[in-house]
Amino acid sequence: MSEDYGDGYDQARYTDGDRYVPLLSEKNNREVDIETPLPDDLTRDSLELPDLSEPELARHYSRLSQMNYGIESGPFPLGSCTMKYNPSFTEDIAAAPAGAVHPDRDGETVQGTLDLYAQLQEYLADIGGMDAVTLQPPAGAAGEFTGVLVAQAYHEHNGDERSEIVIPDSAHGTNFASAAMAGFDVVELPSGEDGRVDLDALAAALSDETALLMLTNPNTLGLFERDIVEVAEMVHDVGGLLYYDGANLNALLGRARPGDMGFDIMHYNVHKTFATPHGGGGPGAGPVGVSEDLEQFLPTPQVRATDEGYERYEPENSVGKVHGFHGNWLVLAKTAAYIARLGDEGLVDASAKAVLNANYLAEQLDYEVPFGPFHHEFVASADDQDAADVAKRMLDYGVHPPTTKWPEIVDEALMTEPTEGENKRTLDQLATAFNAVAGEDDATLESAPERTAARRIDQVSAARDPQLSWQALDEE
Numbered sequence: 001m002s003e004d005y006g007d008g009y010d011q012a013r014y015t016d017g018d019r020y021v022p023l024l025s026e027k028n029n030r031e032v033d034i035e036t037p038l039p040d041d042l043t044r045d046s047l048e049l050p051d052l053s054e055p056e057l058a059r060h061y062s063r064l065s066q067m068n069y070g071i072e073s074g075p076f077p078l079g080s081c082t083m084k085y086n087p088s089f090t091e092d093i094a095a096a097p098a099g100a101v102h103p104d105r106d107g108e109t110v111q112g113t114l115d116l117y118a119q120l121q122e123y124l125a126d127i128g129g130m131d132a133v134t135l136q137p138p139a140g141a142a143g144e145f146t147g148v149l150v151a152q153a154y155h156e157h158n159g160d161e162r163s164e165i166v167i168p169d170s171a172h173g174t175n176f177a178s179a180a181m182a183g184f185d186v187v188e189l190p191s192g193e194d195g196r197v198d199l200d201a202l203a204a205a206l207s208d209e210t211a212l213l214m215l216t217n218p219n220t221l222g223l224f225e226r227d228i229v230e231v232a233e234m235v236h237d238v239g240g241l242l243y244y245d246g247a248n249l250n251a252l253l254g255r256a257r258p259g260d261m262g263f264d265i266m267h268y269n270v271h272k273t274f275a276t277p278h279g280g281g282g283p284g285a286g287p288v289g290v291s292e293d294l295e296q297f298l299p300t301p302q303v304r305a306t307d308e309g310y311e312r313y314e315p316e317n318s319v320g321k322v323h324g325f326h327g328n329w330l331v332l333a334k335t336a337a338y339i340a341r342l343g344d345e346g347l348v349d350a351s352a353k354a355v356l357n358a359n360y361l362a363e364q365l366d367y368e369v370p371f372g373p374f375h376h377e378f379v380a381s382a383d384d385q386d387a388a389d390v391a392k393r394m395l396d397y398g399v400h401p402p403t404t405k406w407p408e409i410v411d412e413a414l415m416t417e418p419t420e421g422e423n424k425r426t427l428d429q430l431a432t433a434f435n436a437v438a439g440e441d442d443a444t445l446e447s448a449p450e451r452t453a454a455r456r457i458d459q460v461s462a463a464r465d466p467q468l469s470w471q472a473l474d475e476e
């Protein structure tokens, strides 16, 4: 695979195998002398560095960007992940020099930052119907883990140690992982015939060992849990708490609040709902909201207003730290900017469009959608096609595929979330791609994708045995 295609972008675009783009250091190097005030035993005297012209550099990076697919290349209907377009004004806010504040600075000298922090806590509390919010967790999954720790601390504080967390079978894998990481036993709740929580199954799963029920609402099928008030009562009756997985908050923004439904703890996936980049491992943010009784267990530090200005404080029975300082602050600054720009009306409008777009797109598809009525996302069934092959083939039509094979309640699931950011033209383009693939035979699907930079990659090895440096690859 070491053939150098040079700058012949088009020539290399549709080859049989993967397209190989050499690293800058493989193109042309020059030995550079190093002069430094550091001690000799800590430095070398020379270094090989790429010696390239500016056009070569510009072409290299723009070629890499063309090999990638992102929301700025086309629609990205990855259900549950909410890959929506994030307006770039939020980047300007995060890049403002005033934001570059060292987190160790004395609170008195960074009142503006703490003010924005407190405001964002308030925005999120208001949107979720929660009483207090921590911005510290660095991702949604980290928010779940934090929420589970808070629930654990609450029960222990009451002298009531509990060992179980109940989670529906349609839940995201991170729910199970967060519960297990905190040392709980997971009780899996089978979905009812209609794809929602089955109250009889719930009654059977609950006991005085139940610490928490973790629920996504609308759930991963895009279905609103209509019995949520009764579900909350049942959990509270056995002394348990209710956790809201906020990944699907787009469907409810400005219309309904988890706190009002009876949830005690929730996380916000700010990269799914409030215009921050998906972390891909970080840096992201997954703030957690809690009801009044649970504020005392939140991570430290928190920020609050006093007569003399804002101060940091440690909640009375804090679970400690789940990340450094105030979390990934610049990511959170984007969240605050997005919410402030949209305002109440804009948020309500976003959820309306998210739901309308999902319903319009589903209506156009030749694939069947077994469960409904749904909100901001739907799960179609590829039925006798393999959903993973469908996904690969959609890449050839120039659009990103939906999430596949999950939730397992739907055969060959195509979990689709167009988001509020797309207009009718784009939705029609997506539908055309879906329907073209729906009419194709297995042989065509199995050999896809043909028109991408890389063909089929070994996904299991990529996840289990990642080669994170080109040197490691070289050594193989």
Ligand SMILES: *Cc1c(COP(=O)(O)O)cnc(C)c1O
Pocket: 080, 081, 139, 140, 141, 142, 171, 172, 174, 175, 216, 220, 245, 247, 248, 269, 286
């Ligand atoms: C994305 C997602 C999560 C995890 O959030 P991250 O921010 O990616 O860690 C949890 N639950 C559901 C339903 C999700 O879609």
